[in-house]
Amino acid sequence: MHLLNCYKERKMLLRQFESIEKTENGYIIHGDTADVMLVFMTSDLIRIRVSFDRQFPERSYTLVTTAWEDAMDELLSGERKRITALDVPFEEKDKELVFRTETLELHLLKKPFSFRFYTREGKLIYSDLAERAFEKDQLGRLYHYNKMDREKDHFYGFGEKTGYLDKKGRRLRMSPKDAIGHDPEKGDPMYKHIPFYIRVNEDDLHALGLFYHNSYDCLFDMGEEISGYWDRYSYYQTDGGDIDLFLMNGPSMANVLDLYTRLTGRMAMPTKQSLGYCASTMYYAELERDCDQEIYKVIDKHEKEDIPIDNFWLASGYSSGEEDNLRYVFNWNRRRFPEPEKFFEEMNRRGINVIPNLKPGILKHHPYIEYFEKENAFIKTPDGKADYYGRWWGGEGRFIDFTSVKGRNAWKKLLEENILKKGTKTVWNDNCEMDGVEDRNAYCDREGLGGTMAELKILHSNLMAFLGKQAIRDIYPGERPYIINRAGYAGIQRYAQVWGGDNLTDWRTLKFNVSTIMGMGLSGCANMGCDIGGFAGPAPESELLLRWIQNGIFQPRFTINSANNDNTVTQPWMYEENLPYVREAYHLRYRMFPYLYSLMAEAHETGMPVMRPLFLEFPEDKRCYTDESLSFMYGSSILVANVLEKGAVTRKLYLPKGAVWYDMNDNLKAYEGGQEIEIPVDASSIPMFLRGNGIFTTTGDIKHILRDTMKHLDILVGGEADSAFTLYDDDGHTEDFEKGIYAKTEISVKAGDRTKISFKKEGEYPSTLETMMIKLVSKEKGAYWATLDGEEIPRFIIRDAFDEAESGWYYNMSDRTIWVKFPVPKKDNFEVVISKEKFDLIGMNEDE
Secondary structure: OHHHHHHHHHOEEOOOEEEEEEOOOOEEEEEOOOEEEEEEOOOOEEEEEEEOOOOOOOOOOOOOEEOOOOOOOOOOOOOOEEOOOOOOOEEEOOOEEEEEOOOEEEEEEOOOOEEEEEEOOOOEEEEEOHHHOEEEOOOOOEEEEEEOOOOOEEEEEOOOOOOOOOOOOOEEEEOOOOOOOOOOOOOOOOOEEOOEEEEEEOOOOOOEEEEEOOOOOEEEEOOOOOOOOOOOEEEEEEOOOOEEEEEEEOOOHHHHHHHHHHHHOOOOOOOOHHHOOEEOOHHHHOOOOOHHHHHHHHHHHHHHOOOOOOEEEEOHHHHEOOOOOOEOOOOOOOOOOOOHHHHHHHHHHOOOEEEEEEOOEEEOOOOOHHHHHHOOOEOEOOOOOOEOOEEEOOEEEEEEOOOOHHHHHHHHHHHHHHHHHHHOOEEEEOOOOOOOOOOOOOEEOOOOOOEEHHHHOOHHHHHHHHHHHHHHHHHOOOEOOEEEEOOEEOOHHHOEEEEOOOOEOOHHHHHHHHHHHHHHHOOOOOOEEOOEOOOEEOOOOHHHHHHHHHHHOOOOOOEEOOEEOOOOOOOOOOOHHHHHHHHHHHHHHHHOHHHHHHHHHHHHHHOOOOEEOHHHHOOOOOHHHHOOOOOEEEOOOEEEOOOOOOOOOEEEEEEOOOOEEEEOOOOOEEEEOOEEEEEEOOOOOOOEEEEOOOEEEEOOOOOOOOOOOOOEEEEEEOOOOOEEEEEEEOOOOEOHHHHOOOEEEEEEEEOOOEEEEEEEEEOOOOOOOOEEEEEEEOOOOOOOEEEEOOEEOOEOOOHHHHHHOOOEEEEEOOOOEEEEEEEOOOOOEEEEEEEOOOOOOOOOOOOO
16 A cells, blocks of 8 residues: 555646746746746747756757756857847736737646646647646656547647648658658557647647657657547657657748747758769678779669769668677778778779768677776666777677767767768768667767766767867868767757668658658658668569659658668669669759759758648648548649559649649649649659749759759749749858858749749859750740840741850740740849730731
8 A cells, every 4th residue: 555655646637827937038837746948048949848857958969059057068059059048028917917929828727737828819729638738647747638629620740750641530640760661551659759830720720739848758649649528639759858848839830840840950952962862782892802893883774774873872881890790880891892092092083982881789899989988978777887888780789879879979980981081071870769779768978967868869969069079070071971860869950961761672661751751851850761662571562662762852851871671782773774764854854953952951050841731831822631542742833643553543632722633644734723633644753843933953964973063044934923932052062152152042923914034143152054945835926025134035936046046035836835935144133024915927917
């Protein structure tokens, strides 16, 4: 009885308000069993932190915007900005306290203790589950319960998750694992831990973001659990720490993403080269000897087959011991790579970025084991007295403590000397979930403050990336760091490109990886991709590989990577019957490069993803919130509906209402939005639709990113309504863009019988463009005339003559577009006007 009573006494429910205390940046609310910190960071960003031990230590590796002093301020001094919180007064009533910002009303119910959010117009947009909002159970786990509408609420984000995009009805665990071969529809947990989601109700269409700033393992139940004693609810559960909630008001999802990425960091601006194709397989680095020669042949094969390539992932076989084949990070197997420096030199000469694999576990016979021991670099046992040993590749291993200055310095020295100085500027952090540390009470230094792996396990992943960024800047000052991580916590986007880990070779993986990537995009991580063709399992069949490549060309990270279990290697040319279609897909990727790079710049500046769910662009179309066709918007202008089913001869998709859509594979055939259509497909099909007011930029100049310069630009313009697109360019590899050395060209379209297309450039980076062609959709009629800055552009009726001319316009009857080409003016601002006005061909207009 005594033991049962002890457990009962430890279980706590925050039941009622007792008092409120004003602080320097907000309030401390005293409840019967917990204190609550309340900070109004902006009118739309509110922090609610519930502490059952009534303590509020600030020691975040995650936040880059704060309104308080934090123990990590010095460490993150180059990233973090402190703002002044709003001074928001409150009105106390009998049953509640009411706080009002410019956009929201926050109501604190005194008993039962709970929060509600209203718009200033009085519309309820969020409510805690009133009678059990905040709870701590007998095991020390904490809960936050939210009221939900089971029919009309939808939930998106949660970082890297499987299945369809809407997680309503799912129970999702965040406890990152080495999830090799996971089920693509229901597998959980995965590699990332991003406790953030966006909720929207399809009746009011008001988006809210909820970020739980807590790195303990956690669980989200989005309506799977039911109890007849309460209204329908969702809840968050965490193993420790506080319920540290940042609530973000939309009302648009774009505004929520802006707030979230201001809080945790904008996506790092990628290098141009990182957006090119990357080849990899474990096989290439696993030969008995002379792997470098085999890799040269692989690069030659790409060139022979006219398949562009810019990057090469070097799997961990390069680091294996020559006698035992065990992985020893920072070691070089000289049988496989006799002269690493010359290998990097030759690959760099070919324009190929080599990206070596790094793993944070250290085996007992590691050649640098004495060095790591001397530097006191490892995570410790719970008492802090000895190095912790856990499960690792090849046996027991120890693990670098990236929360320790000593651990980081030891790792950084070898990273610089044995990897970066060999000739690479890229860091690939693999197996960084740290899940081999089974005892979650293992001790970490945490900048001298102390902590356990229960709280800090996933943060090591972010700190590995943070350290990689520092090392690259040390060795290559001024260069743009390129980091790749498999694992990560919220904020990983400000350091690294990420990928979906060791996915399964399966048709379902192709399908659901689309949702996984979109979910990461809605969690701040736009620079994301999944292994094309699958990593784990047998080789993909011919049709599956083709469809996967046709989808992969839209992913920011475009990589084939495999560890096939049938003694094969996944390569783009492996099925000759489909090679022409594969080649065309690769070429399309590179033609779209100016559009993709501009989208990445947008993600860096605003937090908007590249691959977007339909509802992000069409929030007023309720059908988009429940659409499961796995089509997506590629930026704001292009809808993509890849073929994802085996043996498909048609593709069904929904076209959002509010726009006309032009089928880019069928002479820009027009469809009204707001309907489901079914189109025929064959092996060559990559279904793409231009939005009625879309602006799509492409070039034929880029075959190799480092070698080639874009001199010509094609612009496809829908012209249905006014629109704008920012074309972005810079040198692609330095951080000079942060000093204003970039070129942002706003392309603005003013629709009408006289369509005006304006170009306004800002930034000091000189444009490389010499010529341009605009293709304006005009289904009803051709042009009357066209001008460039008021000077008339000559008309051509014969296509051959148009092709030969330097400047001119032509009406293409096949897709009914007006083609206008011209040398680009040597100035920042210019305007093209295309008249589609009615004109009198034979003088039959009546005399006015």
